Amino acid sequence: MNRMKENYIAFQTILIKEVTRFIRIWSQTIVPPAITMTLYFVIFGGLIGKRVGQMGGFDYMQYIAPGLIMMSVITSSYANVVSSFFSSKFQRSIEELLVSPTPSAIVLLGFTLGGVVRGLLVGLMVTVVALFFTHLTIHHVLIMLSVVFLSAFLFSLAGLINGIFAKKFDDVNIIPVFVLTPLTYLGGVFYSISLLPSFWEHASRLNPILYMVSGFRYGMLGVSDINVVHAILVLLLFIVLLFGWAMWLLEKGVGIRT
Amino acid sequence: MKALEINQLAKTYHNGVTALKGISFDVEAGDFFALLGPNGAGKTTTIGIITSLVNKSGGSVKVFGHDIDSELSAAKAEIGLVPQEFNFGVFEKIIHIVVNQAGYYGIPRKLAYQRAEIYLKKLGLWEKRDQAARNLSGGMKRRLMIARALVHKPRLLILDEPTAGVDIELRRSMWDFLKEINERGTTVILTTHYLEEAENLCRNIAIIDHGEIVENTRMRTLLDKLTMETFVLYLEEAMMEPPQLDGFTCRLADEYTLEVDIIKGQRVNDLFQQLSKLDIKATSMRNKANRLEELFIKMVYGKNNEEQQVSS
Numbered sequence: 001m002n003r004m005k006e007n008y009i010a011f012q013t014i015l016i017k018e019v020t021r022f023i024r025i026w027s028q029t030i031v032p033p034a035i036t037m038t039l040y041f042v043i044f045g046g047l048i049g050k051r052v053g054q055m056g057g058f059d060y061m062q063y064i065a066p067g068l069i070m071m072s073v074i075t076s077s078y079a080n081v082v083s084s085f086f087s088s089k090f091q092r093s094i095e096e097l098l099v100s101p102t103p104s105a106i107v108l109l110g111f112t113l114g115g116v117v118r119g120l121l122v123g124l125m126v127t128v129v130a131l132f133f134t135h136l137t138i139h140h141v142l143i144m145l146s147v148v149f150l151s152a153f154l155f156s157l158a159g160l161i162n163g164i165f166a167k168k169f170d171d172v173n174i175i176p177v178f179v180l181t182p183l184t185y186l187g188g189v190f191y192s193i194s195l196l197p198s199f200w201e202h203a204s205r206l207n208p209i210l211y212m213v214s215g216f217r218y219g220m221l222g223v224s225d226i227n228v229v230h231a232i233l234v235l236l237l238f239i240v241l242l243f244g245w246a247m248w249l250l251e252k253g254v255g256i257r258t
Numbered sequence: 259m260k261a262l263e264i265n266q267l268a269k270t271y272h273n274g275v276t277a278l279k280g281i282s283f284d285v286e287a288g289d290f291f292a293l294l295g296p297n298g299a300g301k302t303t304t305i306g307i308i309t310s311l312v313n314k315s316g317g318s319v320k321v322f323g324h325d326i327d328s329e330l331s332a333a334k335a336e337i338g339l340v341p342q343e344f345n346f347g348v349f350e351k352i353i354h355i356v357v358n359q360a361g362y363y364g365i366p367r368k369l370a371y372q373r374a375e376i377y378l379k380k381l382g383l384w385e386k387r388d389q390a391a392r393n394l395s396g397g398m399k400r401r402l403m404i405a406r407a408l409v410h411k412p413r414l415l416i417l418d419e420p421t422a423g424v425d426i427e428l429r430r431s432m433w434d435f436l437k438e439i440n441e442r443g444t445t446v447i448l449t450t451h452y453l454e455e456a457e458n459l460c461r462n463i464a465i466i467d468h469g470e471i472v473e474n475t476r477m478r479t480l481l482d483k484l485t486m487e488t489f490v491l492y493l494e495e496a497m498m499e500p501p502q503l504d505g506f507t508c509r510l511a512d513e514y515t516l517e518v519d520i521i522k523g524q525r526v527n528d529l530f531q532q533l534s535k536l537d538i539k540a541t542s543m544r545n546k547a548n549r550l551e552e553l554f555i556k557m558v559y560g561k562n563n564e565e566q567q568v569s570s
Contacts, residue, residue: 003331006364013361020354092345096355096406099309099339100362101331258271258312 010102011110018114022080029080030122033072037126040068041133044190056192056223061134066217067189070151072126074209077119077152078159078180081111085163086172094256104250108160108243115156116149123148137220143228144219150235151212155180157242164246164255183209188217193225208238259322261287261414261445262308267317269303269469277303279469280317285447285462287322287413290440292460292477293449296558300469301449302342305418309339322413335363338412340403342419342449348392352383355391356406363410370409377405380435397428404432408439415439416447421455433459453551457481467558488546489526491516494539503532517546 022029045061055063088094097107130136138144162175187209193201204210205226215231218224224231249255262285269278277300285291295301306312308319310326319326324333346355353374360370378384381401386394394402400420407415417436421429429452436459440446450456456463456477463480465473473480496513506529508518516538518529533540 009364009366010362013358013367016361017350017354017358024349088347091347092341092343093347093350095311095341095345096359097362098311099334099337100359101334101364102362103331253313257310258306 006101007103007106010100011106014097014102014107014110015113015117018080018084018111019117021084022114022118029076029118030125033076033122034125034129037068037072038129040064041130045133056221058221058223059134062136062221063192063217064190065130065134065136066220067187067213069123069126069130070148070213070216071184071189073119073123073148073152074155074184074212075176075180076122077115078155078162078176080118081115081156081159082162082166082172082176084114085111085160086166086169089163089166089256090169098253098256104247108157108246108250111160111163112153112156115159116152119152119156120148123152137222139222140219142219143232144216146232147212147215147219147235150232150239151216154208154212154235154239154242157239157246160246161242161249164249167255183207188213188225208234211235259287260320261285261289261322262447263318263320264304264308265318267304267307267319268315269300269307269312270315277469278307278315278317281466281469281471282317283464283471283474285414285445287445288440288443289445289462290436290460291445291447292456292463293447293466294453294456294463294554295449295466299466299558301466302418304466305339305341305416305447305449308416309337310334335410336413338407338410338415340400340407340415340417340420342422344399344403346391346399346402346406349390351388352378352391352394352402353387355402356409359406360409365410373409373411374405377408381405397424400424401428401432404435412444414445414447418449419451420448421450421452429455453554465554465557472557485522487520489518489520489529490544490546491518491533491540492542494541497538501533501536501538503529506532516540 041061044064049060049064052060054060085094088097127136158175162172166172186204187207188204193204193210196204211226211231211234214224214226215228215235218228218231264284265282266280267278267282268276268280270276281300281304293301293304303312307314308321308326310330319333321333322336324336326333350358353371356374356378357367357370360373361367365373374387375384378387381404383394383398383401383405386398391399391402404417404420407417420436421432424432433455436446436448440459446459448456448460460477463473463475463477464471490511493514493516497510497516498513500508500510500516503518505524506518506520508516511517520526520529530540
């Protein structure tokens with residue numbers, strides 16, 4: 001059997017294991033984001049949104065729907081990989097992989113694509129929830145799918161790096177609570193950055209999540225705070241950087257080998 | 259052919275602790291090899307380096323000729339590891355743990371299920387295959403790790419204290435299983451604290467202490483170094499004083515138990531002749547301690563005591 005085929009089987013195995021894991025605990029992984037997003041739609045869209053009126057030429061509910069979908073994709077992808085990788089370290093089951101001939105790149109791809117699958121599944125569920133509250137359109141399907149996939153992949157990579165460095169359960173929550181959530185809320189999910197004062201509008205452009213939300217919103221509604229090409233380039237740049245970093249960490253055995 | 263070649267292997271951890279001070283030893287293909295040493299001697303570090311769980315500080319390791327520095331994947335493919343501590347996902351199903359492990363070695367899923375069935379049946383876990391691993395008893399968890407280590411058919415099986423905390427019956431059945439695996443051609447390296455286990459199973463031995471190899475030889479050669487053995491005889495009738503035996507030193511442990519020291523070269527037949535003359539009847543006899551255990555204590559703890567005396 002050639003090496004390529006063996007690596008493919010190893011990748012497939014990690015992916016199956018990851019998907020089986022989050023489906024086994026669906027009440028913790030799939031349902032909560034759908035409930036949270038339902039509340040967002042009810043409160044921000046239904047109750048407050050009626051008073052806000054239109055934004056970017058769309059009903060407020062319609063305007064925030066892409067951002068909320070993207071928010072659920074990002075948090076789910078990240079959470080999946082960081083918790084799965086850290087619990088593998090904690091239970092030492094990561095050693096099953098470390099002693100095998102599976103290359104680091106395959107380990108990386110297996111874990112991150114597991115996160116991508118969960119992110120997309122949750123995103124799909126939130127989209128279905130959104131359809132109960134508002135009318136959704138698809139302006140450019142390819143851009144929409146590219147942005148959501150790349151975003152899920154990027155945050156899965158970030159989750160993996162967090163998982164590599166995490167030494168205790170508290171470390172798994174620090175980045176999501178203190179970095180991810182503020183960036184997401186300030187990333188144009190609930191508003192257009194054109195409403196902000198000039199300084200904050202420019203400061204917002206340093207937030208990578210703005211590019212993802214705007215790119216996805218463009219794919220659905222055709223409006224965006226950011227040039228879509230820039231959004232995709234920023235996503236690709238961050239993916240290359242985090243992929244390289246994660247590969248280096250795995251190869252060196254940081255956090256997993258002594 | 260050599261299954262394992264270790265040359266000048268060294269390891270110093272980040273905290274400055276030197277676990278291995280340039281150890282060297284070889285294991286022939288097909289051997290049943292014991293790696294013994296007290297706690298903290300460097301056994302698990304050595305195994306960790308061989309299986310790439312620990313980064314080495316120096317030296318080289320070759321597994322069936324594959325250097326772990328230049329042909330790591332090929333070297334890893336040859337090894338099956340049964341670690342000292344449980345290291346599987348406790349919420350995973352038993353069958354999935356074994357099948358997934360096969361997948362990491364590139365074995366197609368259908369074949370992996372077939373092999374998992376064979377090994378889980380052999381190790382008495384097939385009926386439990388759909389249970390989560392956390393529901394297994396300690397002994398079953400050990401057997402699960404053996405099944406997992408064998409599923410990709412490694413040529414070198416490394417077991418780090420596989421029978422720790424396992425009851426006697428299960429330990430014996432594990433011995434039989436390991437002997438069978440070895441007879442079929444798998445090289446086995448075993449670390450254990452049960453020296454009786456090493457003496458029964460292994461043909462060659464290395465003793466490691468404070469990160470250095472203090473002995474590396476055939477088990478038979480090592481046991482021949484034992485200059486004196488103490489036998490315990492259980493007497494039919496009570497005795498108040500130990501008998502006077504020509505050439506043998508003896509003492510009473512209690513009125514029905516006689517301990518006799520037999521020096522290398524002396525015959526047990528001579529002892530029995532003298533006992534018969536004195537009309538002393540023994541109902542049974544055993545070695546006071548395991549032979550390897552006596553040597554081990556002498557080599558490891560004897561040396562340490564000398565060092566302590568010198569330093570004080």
